[in-house]
Structures are given as structure tokens and as C-alpha cells.
Amino acid sequence: MVTRVDVTPAAAEMMRRLREQHGPLMFHQSGGCCDGSSPMCYLEGEFRTGGSDVLLESLAIEGVPEPITFWMSAAQFELWKHTHLTVDVVPGRGAGFSLEAPEGVRFLIRSRLLTEQELAELTP
Numbered sequence: 001m002v003t004r005v006d007v008t009p010a011a012a013e014m015m016r017r018l019r020e021q022h023g024p025l026m027f028h029q030s031g032g033c034c035d036g037s038s039p040m041c042y043l044e045g046e047f048r049t050g051g052s053d054v055l056l057e058s059l060a061i062e063g064v065p066e067p068i069t070f071w072m073s074a075a076q077f078e079l080w081k082h083t084h085l086t087v088d089v090v091p092g093r094g095a096g097f098s099l100e101a102p103e104g105v106r107f108l109i110r111s112r113l114l115t116e117q118e119l120a121e122l123t124p
Contacts, residue, residue: 002121005057005070007087011107014089016063018099029072029109030096039087039107040098044069082119086110
């Protein structure tokens with residue numbers, strides 16, 4: 001199954017830790033504010049989404065009882081719609097408001113272009 005967003009094992013482990021500490025989580029891909037274009041992790045519903053946002057993926061993380069939603073603004077999605085995103089985590093604090101900051105790490109995005117076959121399989 002083709003997805004728009006995947007996570008590395010290290011990112012999944014951090015998501016499990018944050019879920020245990022804080023409760024249900026969500027991501028919104030920052031469009032340039034604060035920490036550049038980093039994925040920002042919030043408590044589910046803490047970042048208000050609406051008609052100007054696109055739900056890219058509902059991530060199923062082993063050990064997390066509910067999906068972790070991953071959002072992006074519609075305007076940014078228009079530019080990134082041909083891109084596959086992988087959420088990773090690296091040492092160092094980001095400059096944003098993401099939940100992992102006190103842990104001394106930050107989430108980041110690794111990206112690649114989707115293949116023509118992957119694009120054909122994805123729902124618009």
C-alpha cells in the first residue's frame with residue numbers, strides 16, 4: 001500500500017514515549033514558521049485544522065492505541081503533492097513548539113519524489 005507519510009523506527013519510538021506522557025498526538029507540517037519546514041507534534045486537537053488543511057495520513061504506530069494524524073496546509077500540499085515524507089527524529093532542540101523539544105530531540109522530514117506508479121495508486 002502506498003502512503004504519503006512514513007516514520008523511522010526512532011521516530012516511532014519517540015511517538016510512543018510522547019503518547020505515554022501526553023495522550024493522543026497529531027502532526028502538522030510547518031510551512032516555514034519557527035523551525036523552518038519541520039513536522040510539529042501536538043496533542044490531538046491542540047492545533048486547529050480546517051478547510052485550509054489536508055490530512056495526509058493517519059499513522060498507525062505499534063504501541064499507540066489510536067492513529068496519529070499528519071496534516072499540512074492545502075497551499076503547501078499543492079507544492080508538495082508529488083512528495084513522499086518520512087518523519088525522523090534527531091538530537092538537538094528545534095525552535096518550535098513541538099512536544100518532543102524538552103526531550104532534547106526534534107522531528108524532521110526526509111523527502112523524496114513519489115514515483116509515477118505511486119502517484120497513480122494514491123487517492124487525490
